[in-house]
Amino acid sequence: MPSSFEVTIRPHRGWQPIDLREIWLYRELLVFLVWRDIKIRYRQTLLGALWAVLQPLIAMLIFTFIFNRLAGVKSDGPPYPLFALAGLAPWTFFSTAVSQSSNSLVSNQQLVSKIYFPRVFIPLGSIGALLLDLGLTLILLALLMIHYHWPVSLNLLWLPLFIVAAVLAASGVGLTLSAFNVSFRDVKYAVPFLIQMGIFVTPVIYPIRYIPGSWRILMGLNPMTGAVLGFRYAILGTPSPWPVMGLSLAVSLALFISGLLIFRRMERRFADII
């Protein structure tokens, strides 16, 4: 009987570190949960995966019409539709990820109360599945860039960093909200509202230079500012203020770590109260 399987189950109090060994042991399950979410998301829909692209595409068209044409908002270089879509790609990912992951524990009650595996996989799996949608949106963006003859620069090499930043931000917020949602279903009502407001404090519709200089750094406290600016910087080559992006990336990382810790702390009561 190999002693490596010895596990001691005892009461846990206070903050717990993340059990990386266990997460490694169960890594295949995370893949399966992502795969499940991808498989079922667009099942029994007419348009299927087109939905992943339609949402940012339509938002882009509306934003271009209302903010660019009617309100006169100007992008910082590229044609406004490109500018809007490059910002909408990470923003749509973030907002969908937060709303789905925050509800993930509650909608998978059966998994929580009947079987054990690292619970972080439930919100993380639903976020992972959305990376596919992000990829599809990026393909749409590439097609649009070809249409507008907009060049790509070496900045593109930075893109993975900003994708990671978006994932960290979405996971940090998603983990925290999903854990709170177990006890307080208020989360369900608060999330759509917060997401609606969020787009206005993130430079998705307008360029960051619209914000007065001394206030700009405050935008860095928003974890998605970095990802949105970064996507534009990497894909469209627009100039972006690194101090703001750097601060925002640090906030994303901090949110992710605190999200994991909060989740871990509340995790042990999930099965009792869900």
Next chain:
Amino acid sequence: MQPILQIEKLSKEYLLTRDSFEQSGVRAGLSRKWAALRRFGGSNLPDESTGEHFWALKDVSFNVNEGDVVGIIGRNGAGKSTLLKIVSRITDPTEGQVVVRARLASLLEVGTGFHPELTGRENIFLNGAILGMRKAEIVSQFDEIVAFAELEKFLDTPVKHYSSGMHVRLGFAVAAHLNREILIVDEVLAVGDMAFQKKCLGKMSEVSRVGRTVLFVSHNMAAVENLCRRGIVFDDGRIVFEGTAKEAVLDYLGRVSGSRDSTGHTVDLSRASDRRFARTPLLRQLEFYTDDNRPLSNDLQIGARLQVRVHFELPELTADFNVGLGFDNSYGQRVFTAQSQFQPDRFAQARVGPQVYICDIPSLTVTPGEYSLRVWLEINNSEADLINDAMRLRVIESDYYGTGKVPWNGVLVLKHRWHNEATKIQ
């Protein structure tokens, strides 16, 4: 050798929060939220002020050695499921600890995580992964799983089109092919049809024969007696009995029947509603006893002794009277009639006043179910008092044949023999 599973002074406390309907209003709600927030910030312990405490488990300790097959029995709410949830790591204990020295698989529900939109094939992989199997493990066992579930034809059909039986078969098939040293099974046999239950029981005994350790919770006493070597009885969150499976089942049955209330084995007939009598009510009281003259106030196992004491009154001196008991099954069909006039050597002595007649059935061999008892008294060949539905008697499964196969069809359970043509009947 160290025990494979070591449970030490395990306790689990739950806080029963009052329902929001009971304690409504914004302030009450906010104070509850505040208390919950403080709990989140503080310890694992429930808050003192907002609700009632309830110990689902209290100071439970026992060891399980490698290869043990342990049946855990007890009433609903006795703490069995809480124990399994802690051992399966679904919930934390409040006090104490469990040391698990092998890989453990727990099956608290059949088909956990099945997604209705996914096909049978896809769900096998998903469910296997949720139960902790590696993809390679699932691939290598895939054909066996499908064969066990008997669902070859429906592998690529979404599970939402499955019948509940198919659903359960698929779920058990995946779980049954988990190669883990310790298997924890909670009441999964309560679902599914009889054929499926038999198949599961077969698989379980196969698992235990190859030396794996099994913790088995069930209300099916026949299954516990047949599958398990050890038995542990839980009551009120504590262990109240430990012994062989057979002893544990007996202890549990004794506890269940003895516990309703001390006089539960007697039925006062003066309050009977469905009654007709000639002049005055004469039947007074029924008393029920089972094996070893233990009072019976609850369920009777197949083949157990049933002794009914009928208290009644004879208004005038007579030798010509007859007491009758009729057992009707839940379809209203008379299964058995017992009458004192059938007794060949009864005293034909004239009697008067209060009487107690005892009907002793050494072994009541009827199939499990609920039986309604009719009792009557005839004096001078005419009906003097009759009560319908004087008592409901539930007959429950037992390992009557000693094989773990529970008789459920038909009306009667009779000892019988099967033999090959070539062998002689002994």
